[in-house]
Amino acid sequence: GLRREEVAQRAHVSAAWYTWLEQGRGGAPSADVLDRLARALLLNDAEREHLFLIGLGHPPEVRYHASRDVTPRLQHVLDSLEASPAIVRTATWDVVAWNDAAAATLTDYATLPPPARNILRLIFVDARVRDAQQNWERVARFAVGAFRADIARGGATQAVQTFIDEMRATSAEFDAMWRDHDIHSHDEGTKEIRHPTAGRIALEYSAFSVTGRPDLSLVIFTPATPADRARIRAxxxxxxxxxERADQSHAPAA
Structure with a gap:
């Protein structure tokens, strides 16, 4: 454990002030001071949130950091949803994890390079994804408004702003919709797609924050009817x- 003076030095506060803070004197600290104390004490995200709740009565602002993977347990959750397409997306709506149902029904993300595994890029740039939408313009407008709401909650980091600038330069349609400043909630809703082999599939989706990872959201698409579930299972x-056929074709001869 660090001595009181060492913590104060790391947090760039006086030892006397830090002593008063421990004793509950001197008023509430600022968010900046608490953030420096969290770094000085090497707190993880859960411990940092607890520090803010004690010091200020509310959690800290969402702090995004780039993600390119998920924990094995979260992937196991995805894989257990055999008939419900499910994905994990980042603050810039990059898809970083998915299950077989999502690959079969929505997009086979494994066949795409990582930069292309982005929901907005797919909607505005990928012709196959555009053709799969029952009403592309409605879907696109809703996605842009939901993305705007997401970054308003989480804060427009430099990575987010860079992504927005890129999308506006890439797609005139995105640029026009972005300038409309629409806001939509993407917490839950319905979605219909036209699959090239299965036909129409109706889905109900729900989005959840990943505990301890404010940069990630889990989105689950539940089949709307038993017939839709059967199509996804097929x-x-x-x-x-x-x-299996691909594995057998690559197996060495006996």
Whole structure:
């Protein structure tokens, strides 16, 4: 453990002031001071949030950091949803994890390079994704408004602003919709897609924050009807069979 003077030095506050803080004297500290104390004490995200709740009565502002993977347990949650497409997205709506149902029903993300695994890029740039939407313009406008709401909650970091600038330069349609300043909630809703082999599939989606990872959201698409569930199961089964045939074709001869 660090001595009181060492903590104060690391946080760039006086030892006397830090002593008063420990004793509950001197009034409430600022968010900046608490953030420096959290770094000085090497607190993790959960401990940092607890420090803010004690010191200010509310959690800290969301702090995003770039993510390119998820924990094995979170991936296991995705994989357990056999008939419900599910993805994990970042603050800039990059898809960093998905299950087989999502790959079979929405987009086979594994076939795309990481920069292309982005929901907004797919909606505005990928012709196959555009064609799969029942009403592309409505979907696109809603996505832009929901993305704007997301970054308003989390804060427009430099990475987010860079992504927005890139999208506005890449797509005139995105640029026009962005300038409309619409706001939409993406917490839950309905979605219809036209799958090239399965036809129309109706989905109900819900988005959840990943505890301890404010930069990540889990989005689950639940089949709207038993018929939709059956279509998704058939797509997953066909994908599994194709994978088995591919494995057999690459197996060494006996």
């Amino acid at each position: 797509l997953v089964a066909a994908r599994d069979k194709a994978r």
